[in-house]
Amino acid sequence: MNKVVKDAAEACADIHDGATILSGGFGLCGNPENSIAALRARGVKNLILVSNNCGVDDKGLGVLLANGQVKKMISSYVGENKIFERLMLSGELEVELCPQGTLAERIRAGGAGIPAFFTPTGAGTKVAEGKESRLFDGRECILERAIVGDFAIVKAWKGDAFGNLVFRKTSRNFNPMMATAAKITIAEVEELVPVGALEPDQIHTPGIYVKRIFEGSSYLKPIERRTVRKRDAASAGA
Numbered sequence: 001m002n003k004v005v006k007d008a009a010e011a012c013a014d015i016h017d018g019a020t021i022l023s024g025g026f027g028l029c030g031n032p033e034n035s036i037a038a039l040r041a042r043g044v045k046n047l048i049l050v051s052n053n054c055g056v057d058d059k060g061l062g063v064l065l066a067n068g069q070v071k072k073m074i075s076s077y078v079g080e081n082k083i084f085e086r087l088m089l090s091g092e093l094e095v096e097l098c099p100q101g102t103l104a105e106r107i108r109a110g111g112a113g114i115p116a117f118f119t120p121t122g123a124g125t126k127v128a129e130g131k132e133s134r135l136f137d138g139r140e141c142i143l144e145r146a147i148v149g150d151f152a153i154v155k156a157w158k159g160d161a162f163g164n165l166v167f168r169k170t171s172r173n174f175n176p177m178m179a180t181a182a183k184i185t186i187a188e189v190e191e192l193v194p195v196g197a198l199e200p201d202q203i204h205t206p207g208i209y210v211k212r213i214f215e216g217s218s219y220l221k222p223i224e225r226r227t228v229r230k231r232d233a234a235s236a237g238a
Contacts, residue, residue, distance in 0.1 A: 002161045003213050004192065008038035011186045011212045015039060015151055018071070020048040022107065022147070022178040023061055024154035027053060027079065027224045030171025031060045034188050034216040035153040040064060046071040050107070050147055052100060052174055053079035059222050065093070074147065076100035080224055099127065102144055104177060109146035111180025111209075116145050152182035155216070156205070159189035160196075163210025164203045172204065179205045188216040 005011045012035055015021065021039075025031040039047075040063050047070050054073055055062035062081050064070050072094035078084050087093035098106065099121050109117055118141040122128050132143040154175045157168035165187055167175055179185045187205075192215040 003163045003207070003210060004161050005212045005214050007214055008034035008188060008216070009041070011035065011188070011214050012038040012042065012151075012153070014184075015042070015044055017044050018046045018048070019044070019150040020050065020148075022149040022152040022182050023049055023051040024152070024171075024175030024178045025051070025060070026170050026173035028055060028060050028222050029169075030155050030167065030173065030175050031055065032153040032155040032186075032188050032216075033060075033219055034214075035155075035186060036061060036063060039069070039153075040067060043067075043069065045069055048072045048074070050074045050103075050149060050178075052103065053077040054081050054084045056080045056222075056224060057083050059220070072096070074098060074103070076103045102127075103147075104174065106144055106147045107174070107181045108177045110148040111177060114146055116143055118143055147181060149178075149182035150184070152178045152185040154179045154185065154187050154205075156187055156189045158191045158193055158198060159187055159210075159213050160193050160198055160207070161213070162195055163187060163205075163207030163213050164198055165189070165205040165207075165210065166198060166202055167204050176205050179209045184211045185209055186211065187213045189213065190216065190219065 053075050066083050074096045076098050088095045102121050120139050120141045123140040123142050128142045156165035158166045187210045
């Protein structure tokens with residue numbers, strides 16, 4: 001039952017060329033930074049990445065894109081990544097843009113064993129092109145296929161040797177559902193705690209979904225776009 005491995009290099013050692021990888025996080029929050037760095041070092045190619053976006057040019061999944069390791073992105077947001085934008089517009093990168101709620105549900109459905117579902121989101125738009133359409137209560141809905149990955153790389157706040165995970169704040173977006181929807185889920189955590197240290201009612205992802213876990217290091221936790229307001233004279237003086 002002990003699923004602990006030494007580090008990201010060991011955890012990601014069997015990720016192969018052409019693999020479909022679900023990568024958790026929201027923007028740059030909750031990114032599996034150590035696993036991404038390990039994939040960059042290994043140089044695996046033709047990856048199909050599923051993530052809400054692809055980081056920025058030099059952070060998050062953007063480092064894999066910049067290194068020419070990504071064949072296709074399935075995501076909801078091009079974001080602040082200029083390389084993503086350039087490769088998408090030039091046709092060098094296959095891109096499947098998906099409404100964010102639909103993307104989340106496609107991953108959740110994959111983890112639940114549901115092969116497809118109907119949704120009104122995107123009906124009557126380019127999103128619906130080539131997809132089956134039906135009317136439900138007079139409303140047009142389109143068929144969306146579930147997403148299942150070969151691997152999922154996720155990042156949690158805390159985890160134990162059984163693979164039970166607790167996420168923190170924004171990093172809870174996408175990470176938990178992606179952990180359920182892959183054949184092999186690799187979890188990196190900020191703190192690896194003894195089995196029994198996590199309060200059962202506070203566990204977000206049960207260890208049954210996790211194949212390997214390790215304690216990460218040197219997290220940068222970058223901010224994708226820092227937005228602050230100018231301080232007025234009164235608050236500055238205070």
